[in-house]
Amino acid sequence: MMIRALRRVRAALLRRRHEREMQEEMTEHLERASARFAARGMSQAEARRAAEREFGNVAWLQEQARDARGTAWLDALLGDLRYALRQYARRPATTLVMFIVLAFGMGITTLLFSFVHSYATQPPPGVVLTEDLVRIRGSRSAGPDGRGSRPFSEDEFRAYRDLTGHFSAVAGWTAATVVIDLGPEAAHRGVEARVTFVTDNYFSVLDVRPQFGFVPIGSAENPSLIATAVVSHGTWDALFGRDPDIVGKVISVNGVSVAIAGVAPERFRGVAGWGRLLMWMPLEARDLLVQPAPDDFRAAGRLLPGVTPQQASAAAASIARTHAAEAVIAGQSLHRDPSTEVVPLRSASGDPMFERDVKWMSAAIGLLALLVLLVTCTNVSALLTGFATARRHEIAIRLSLGAARSRLIRQLLTESTLLALGSAAAALAIVAGTMHAVRVLIVELPLTPQITWSATSFTIALGITVGMLFGLSPALHATRLAVASVLRDASANLVATRARLQRGLVVAQIAFTQPLTVLVAALLVLVVTQLKTSPRSPMEDRIVIMTAQAPEAASMTNEEQASSESSRLEPARLLEERLAMMPGVVRVARTAPRWPAGVRIGGYTTEAGAVLAGGAQKVAALSAQPVHPEYFAAFDVPVLRGRTFSSEDEALFSGSRTAPAVIDQALAQHLWPDADPLGAVLRPATDTASNAPSLIIIGVVDDPAARRGVDKVDHFVYLPAGAADYGGFVLRTAAPAAPLLPGIRAVIQEIAPATVMGVTTLEAIADGHERNFRMAAGGVSAAGLVALLLAALGLYAVVAFSVGQRTREIAVRVALGGHRRQIVAHFVADGLRLTAIGLLIGLPISLVGLRALISAMGDAPELSLSAVTAIAALGVLTIAAAAAWLPARHAANVDPAVTLRSD
């Protein structure tokens, strides 16, 4: 077997030489035979003819000789390929549709699978995936349906580092925003960047080596090594113009001279990092540059051989419990239900909901991908079935001329394989191109998109198999029939079978197209509503946000706190005065820490019977944002009812277990739809921290900002900020604020050079959010639209092709005196009937898919399932009707004599 195959290959390779030699040998044979006949007294021409007669049919002989050589198959294959190309060229539109549908179908499915797989399994960009690399992730309870992430205190981090029975190494880091200054002559002055202060084993734990230069090593013994930094590739590009001599350059970071030690590899962004400008510095340098926030550590480590993440998790969780207990004793503020897990280091696994999200996302996207694949397969099957049955005549003629059945089957197999392989190549090109584009265009993508070869090969193998099978099955069928019956087209059986198969495929196509349309439409609706629900303030270009880096009060002793407060608040007061005097500045308001997201404060209930009619209680999970009295004026927030905070509130409520609260009208509407919220009291729910105050509503405002980015489960309340609650400023300016920013930075430098402060406009922040969102939404929408387009194209082609094939039937009806309009109506009605059946079959899949999608999106806005489904069904119906109508009308308008003669 093996030897025969090898011989065939050798023969194929030597084919040209054998062919030449055979010609030569036969020419010589003929010449000598002619010479022999000439010697018997024949003329030259006679002798030549006699020799040829004796020799026999040269072409036939050559064919025999090739057979003997075993190269006949190659000639046959080349012939088949030529023939296949001619066949496809005769029906370019149908061929193109099949090609595009197959290529894009396989391509999109592969892309979807690959992205989900990358999201679920890929480490952060630039980090090599190994099994022992884990994230030590702090988590806390975050409301009824999930957990949020929780950073560690330095002590807690050290405790994980001491788990030497589980980890071979644990690296920690804490990040801060800094201001970089490249010197008086440089173009970049006062740029904000994100510094990650890392333990000295950070790079070795992640197994990342700088592209060039050195890892920054900090040491208490060698202070000269402290102020060094590795900059990200993006920073090197943006700030230093890829200067090759960057190592050793000294820049100013928050006013401290820092030498650049190296440049990180191209895509490396640390373990988690959005943001354009990134750098890494030794942990020891933190105190030089910023006021440290002690409970802001994150950690990653390497497991010892044989230790599973579960074992390490158990050890880590017990440390988390110990530290929580100690914090309670020390009277420090506390996260609810803190814990720690050890999970494989994935780019997105920092979120404690990651494992659940991945499951939902995989389910939703997997379903979508599967639908795309199914639509693709049914579509191509339907078209190929039509394609091959349309050639019954041709196949019958070839059979009657003596072509072997195996030869015909081989021919059809060649055709479908050619199509399938061609589209598979195109699909791979699409996938590779998209991956490349994503990598190049979205440099900051915190994810390494990678082609998942298992899914890819599965998809492509399926595409090829389906292409081949359906190209072949009608061929087998057609070749099995008696030649005469096919030529006469008398076999009613055949027509019925063919029609059944094709109609079944049309129904399947519609059944799969509908859920696909529904899912994509729902996705688009979600994306659009998401854009709508984040309203942008018309004055956001006139609002400057200044965020100071403040130490966390929680971990300091009272004296420390008092002294640090006065040292911190005094410059803040001076700064506030100076800022208020700046030309162009209308108002200055202090903001409290953690502005604007607020802090979750837990569940609250309305007072039973007191306000609500019927005595029902409502529960709401609340996020609280302390604000200073000037806050609402600074943002021009209209006060609808009651009042906002005043400086007397502190005196009024001091010592009381009740705090005044201002709420947004959306929350008022939600909690007290029919009653006056003023004076109403919210009491902490039983699971909320026991020392939480009750809230008394003193005012209702209309603040779109309160609804921005705050998910449905958490409602927003404003609480009065104390004098010590200082997190920065909000400035209102008379004109767009961007030109004022350098002046504001100069004021900060002058008054409080030690203060580190981010300065930006609300517009820039909102733009950033919107850009990220648009990027994600754009990707989803583009993929969805391509899928929709494919489905529509495929649906149209399948229906139109199947109607087009009944041209002869239409002509017969017209010839028998049928009214054209009636005939067309009949075909459209038939098409609609099939569509309706398909839609009914597809409905359950749509509904299941929608549920999965909505679960995956989590806090999806209200989405009318029936409306989306109805619109999608209508779209499918319209396409199907058009696809039935156009070819039927065309056929009915042609003279039946012409149609019947040409068939």
Next chain:
Amino acid sequence: MYGAMSQSFLTGTLELVVLQLIQAEPTNGYDLTLRIQAISKDVLSVNAGSLYPALYRLEERGLLKFTWQKSETGRRTKVYSLTAAGRRELAAQRAGWERFAGALAAILKVT
């Protein structure tokens, strides 16, 4: 009738004939046709359409090898000769044929 019958014998034994004649003297395709006719005293004649495919088959199977030589027309011509495998195959086929012919002769003697 007589000629057709000998032709059908030849079809079954063409390989044996070709191998035997080439073992006797390496030769090219044209001379081989002439020689079959001459030796069989015109009882057997093989046309080119059978001979060349047979030659290529034997060559593909590694039983024949060839060298290029100048022919009397001045063109180069392929002169076939047996390989070691060809000689073994010939011996085997001859033995088979002799057994078959012997059996046939015995049957034909039955009266």
